[in-house]
Amino acid sequence: MSYIIELKRIEAVIMTKKRRSRGRSKGGKGRGALVQCSMCGALVPRDKAKKETRWVSLVDPTLSRELRARGAYIPGQRVLKYYCVSCAVHRGIVKVRERELRRTAY
């Protein structure tokens, strides 16, 4: 009996933990908000999703270059996108990393 308990304790100690953050930036807090992946539409926790901020111009690039040459200021539009982990890997935002490198956060 005590042998089994001891075995379970050892199992608990060496339980697999791939990442220091467990793939999230949640910490000790409980359940958080969900966001929708911009690619596949999956609902993922916001602290797990990969966030990408892009500045896009609404003006045509050739036109904006011409306008900038004449001294015009063209403000960019901020586009915020959330990706689930598999879509982030697919898009190359995050990469599959080897065991030691996984310990450090992005």
Ligand SMILES: [Zn+2]
């Ligand atoms: Zn996705």
